[in-house]
Amino acid sequence: MKKYFLILIIIFMIVTVGCSKNSNLENKNPFCEFSYYKKELLQRYINYKAKNSSLSEEDVVTQVNIGLDQPHYTNTKRTPFLNKIYILSNKYFYMDSDYVPDDLEQINSLYSNGNRLLVHEARIQFEQMAKDAKNQGYTIRAMSGYRSYQYQENLYNRYVTEDGVTSADTYSARPGFSEHQTGLVVDIDNNSSIYTSFGDTKEFQWMMDNAYKYGFILRYPKGKETITGYTYEAWHYRYVGKEIAGQMRKENLTFDEYYMRYLDI
Numbered sequence: 001m002k003k004y005f006l007i008l009i010i011i012f013m014i015v016t017v018g019c020s021k022n023s024n025l026e027n028k029n030p031f032c033e034f035s036y037y038k039k040e041l042l043q044r045y046i047n048y049k050a051k052n053s054s055l056s057e058e059d060v061v062t063q064v065n066i067g068l069d070q071p072h073y074t075n076t077k078r079t080p081f082l083n084k085i086y087i088l089s090n091k092y093f094y095m096d097s098d099y100v101p102d103d104l105e106q107i108n109s110l111y112s113n114g115n116r117l118l119v120h121e122a123r124i125q126f127e128q129m130a131k132d133a134k135n136q137g138y139t140i141r142a143m144s145g146y147r148s149y150q151y152q153e154n155l156y157n158r159y160v161t162e163d164g165v166t167s168a169d170t171y172s173a174r175p176g177f178s179e180h181q182t183g184l185v186v187d188i189d190n191n192s193s194i195y196t197s198f199g200d201t202k203e204f205q206w207m208m209d210n211a212y213k214y215g216f217i218l219r220y221p222k223g224k225e226t227i228t229g230y231t232y233e234a235w236h237y238r239y240v241g242k243e244i245a246g247q248m249r250k251e252n253l254t255f256d257e258y259y260m261r262y263l264d265i
């Protein structure tokens with residue numbers, strides 16, 4: 001029994017020393033066991049944990065890596081992975097004003113309310129999803145897809161004029177930060193009630209049960225507002241591919257969290 005205890009202590013020491021090697025701080029470092037730990041952010045992890053003591057170390061590292069310990073739109077970075085289905089767009093990662101994704105294609109008018117564009121792969125999967133939904137008695141219709149930087153600039157400026165910056169920032173992205181610019185996003189409705197009520201429709205429930213099978217995820221879920229930086233949007237779906245969508249569902253992660261844990265290498 002004593003022997004086992006000794007072995008445990010030795011293992012603990014190895015782990016602790018291994019971790020503290022990564023930092024200049026003498027204190028035990030509980031954050032470094034995660035593969036996505038960044039030693040240059042250690043002080044920020046410590047500060048964030050002090051302010052959010054109920055968060056696990058895993059969540060502290062993830063959220064600081066997103067940038068959530070600082071106000072929205074500070075320390076912003078140009079997003080990498082342009083033209084990839086796992087491109088990240090949020091209030092810390094932006095696209096340049098001239099970024100237009102390759103392979104934009106028009107969604108079949110059977111499943112949209114006009115000239116709506118998506119990147120090829122997302123367009124194929126969206127149409128298949130809408131078709132399968134239709135066969136089961138559900139109506140899924142794209143009412144917004146790709147939006148250019150200039151379009152978003154006009155939209156955002158209009159909201160700011162109407163509501164002020166603070167309010168506009170809660171529901172509209174600043175130009176360059178809109179996920180619609182990726183060409184991987186659709187806003188949908190059911191062609192009978194206004195899109196803002198989509199969360200109350202049977203189609204919404206169908207999407208919750210099935211969207212991931214086609215590679216789509218609800219991007220701004222209820223209860224995750226502080227992580228996504230957006231109010232809940234039942235109508236806004238992001239294409240990430242089937243593999244990522246399935247894993248996100250299994251682990252109950254937003255795309256921001258998933259990105260930091262698995263894609264931010």
Ligand SMILES: [Zn+2]
Pocket residue numbers: 144180185186187235236237
């Ligand atoms: Zn949207």
